[in-house]
Amino acid sequence: MPKAVRVHQTGGPEALELDDVDVAAPGAGEVAVNVLAAGVNYIDTYHRSGLYPLPTPIGIGAEGAGIVTDVGPGVTDHKIGDRVAWYTVQGSYAEKLVLPAESAIPVPDGVDTDVAAALLLQGVTAHYLVASTYAVQKDDPILVHAAAGGVGLLLVQLAKARGARVLATVSTPEKEQLAREAGADEVVGYEDFDKHAREFTGGEGMAAVYDGVGRTTFDASLASVRRRGYMVLYGAASGPVPPVDPQRLNQQGSVYLTRPTSRDFSSPEEITWRTGELFDAVRSGALSVRIGGRYPLSEARKAHEDLQGRKTTGKLLLIP
Structure with a gap:
């Protein structure tokens, strides 16, 4: 059985x-x-x-x-x-x-079965985050948390492919190396990362912060976002974020706060588009899993x- x-x-x-x-x-x-x-x-x-x-x-x-x-x-x-x-x-x-x-x-041929199993959920997540939740543009400064994790490594690569400048956070030197290999322009630890974000952007702040960590990073993540930028909370690895006073978004500079989930980015047409682009990127060598x-x-x-x-x-x- x-x-x-x-x-x-x-x-x-x-x-x-x-x-x-x-x-x-x-x-x-x-x-x-x-x-x-x-x-x-x-x-x-x-x-x-x-x-x-x-x-x-x-x-x-x-x-x-x-x-x-x-x-x-x-x-x-x-x-x-x-x-x-x-x-x-x-x-x-x-x-x-x-x-x-x-x-x-x-x-498709040219994609190992193990790679396909490892790619889709995190790959589709990374795809809708950079292509749809906030459509990353050339030269956008982007902050990616947990950049050596499954979603993080894909996020860095897909954001760089769209021309972004990527600041990544990691917790160990070994993970720093992985984030750099994925294309991150600068890699820092979690301590004072909001200050690094301001330095990285000459004081302006990030066009978007992709935060899958949650409770322990949320406040500093929000402080890292530029005026009318995007605070994208897509996970809660450190625990759920407590309720947020909407006035904080006002004070930060009319910031957009969103909590996307895959079901809202997965129409049949979108699935075909996203998985097709992901598989093509793997086969061409542009995306490493x-x-x-x-x-x-x-x-x-x-x-x-x-x-x-x-x-x-x-x-x-x-x-x-």
Whole structure:
């Protein structure tokens, strides 16, 4: 019987359990896949902990890649043996999975299956952040937090490809090297980064700050934004940000504060556009996807511990 990682009672990494599960044959408009790699993302820890509540038992993970093993009635876009990837299918920490055919994105030749599993959720996130949430322009000064993380490394590369000047924050010298290799113009630690942001811009401030850290960085991030700039809060790795008085945006200079989420940037047309650009960039060598660790499915707890302990760089994968 195939196995999957599930949560029966929310909590810490110890809440992740490896269960035997029944996997039904695909129904109309569905495909069955053998999962070759599942992406580990910070949102998975929110589901596991209950910060983002889901009905239990919770199938953890939403991203992966694998091989189509069966197709349901009415499916014409996929066939047995196709490589596909996905990033919106809950329960992806699994050996086998049935998913909507419309969620299965063909993996083109020239893109490794592991890379496809590591790319989509964070890649689409980075894409909508720099292309749609705030459309980065040439010479824009941009601040990217956690620049050696999975989203951070992609954000730096995509912002640089659009001509931005990037200031990055990291927590260790090893992560500084990774951020510089991704193209960051300057890399600093988290202490007094708002002062560095002002120095980086000659006192003006950042066109946009991309902050996936949350509670511990929010105040200084907001202080780093220029007049009519964008404060883009897209995650809460250090915890959720307390309620914000809108007058602070006024005092900062008519700053825009936004909390985007992928569902609002993922129409079918947008998904085709974003994933197409990402895969093309990987195949051309313009975008590098760093896989920071591969763990057996049975070690999902360890993967979550390492991710939340900020011991990792790039993307973590679970390998069934």
